[in-house]
Amino acid sequence: MRIFGDDTNTQKTEMLEKVPVFRELSRKEIVEVGELLHERRYEKDEIIFEQGDAGHGIFIIISGKVRMKSTCKLLETVVPEFGPGEIVGELSLFDEAPRNATVVAIEPTVAVALFQAEFSSLLSKNKDIGVKVLMAIFRTMSRRLRRLLLEEPGVPSI
Numbered sequence: 001m002r003i004f005g006d007d008t009n010t011q012k013t014e015m016l017e018k019v020p021v022f023r024e025l026s027r028k029e030i031v032e033v034g035e036l037l038h039e040r041r042y043e044k045d046e047i048i049f050e051q052g053d054a055g056h057g058i059f060i061i062i063s064g065k066v067r068m069k070s071t072c073k074l075l076e077t078v079v080p081e082f083g084p085g086e087i088v089g090e091l092s093l094f095d096e097a098p099r100n101a102t103v104v105a106i107e108p109t110v111a112v113a114l115f116q117a118e119f120s121s122l123l124s125k126n127k128d129i130g131v132k133v134l135m136a137i138f139r140t141m142s143r144r145l146r147r148l149l150l151e152e153p154g155v156p157s158i
Contacts, residue, residue, distance in 0.1 A: 019060055019085050021136040029129045036122060037112040042066075042105035048088070051102045055092020057115035058137070061085065064109025070101035078148065081106070090137055093119055 016022050016030045025033065040059070042048055048059060051070060061084055068080035068088070080101075082088050088103050093116060114133075123130035 015062065019062075021060060021087055021133060021140070024132045024136060025129060029126075029132070032126065032129060033114075033122065033133065036118040037114055040111045040113055042109045042111065044105055044107050046105045048103040048105060048109075048111065049099050051100065052098045054096045055089055055099050056096060056117075057113050057119070058090045058093045059088050059103070059111045059113050061088070062110040062112060064105060064107050064111075066103050066109055066111075067106045068101045068103050072100055074148065075101060087137065087140060090141055092116075093137065 012034055013027055013030050016034055017025075017027070022030055022033065037060075040048070042064070048066060049055070061082055063084055065081055065083045066088065068075070068078075068082070070080075082103075089099065091097065092099065093114070096116070119130070119133075122133070
């Protein structure tokens with residue numbers, strides 16, 4: 001992970017501490033997870049993933065903003081923008097089913113990806129960290145699903 005180029009691990013850790021999915025982790029645990037993340041940079045209008053592609057993991061937006069586009073009628077009802085700290089593509093952390101939407105950067109965006117293989121390795125190596133991250137993802141998914149089912153406007157969900 002090179003979010004800050006050659007800057008120190010302390011800065012990387014401080015940045016990841018602000019991401020909701022990692023809030024329950026200690027600094028030491030964040031450093032361990034940080035080693036598994038893959039930094040991705042996207043220019044405006046660049047596709048992060050496309051609807052129908054096999055999913056292999058989640059993306060956590062560090063800076064910038066992305067927009068979701070989908071042919072799924074239910075997903076058309078949501079506000080499709082995600083910003084810093086939000087996760088997209090969360091369902092693909094659990095299976096490789098086709099993506100439900102296309103996600104495009106609407107401004108220069110930095111994201112980190114956590115892929116299935118690394119997450120499985122984390123769960124095997126350190127169950128405590130894996131469970132904390134898993135619970136945070138499940139809380140996000142639950143909140144999004146509940147809002148989607150209740151047809152609340154302004155609900156980002158993929």
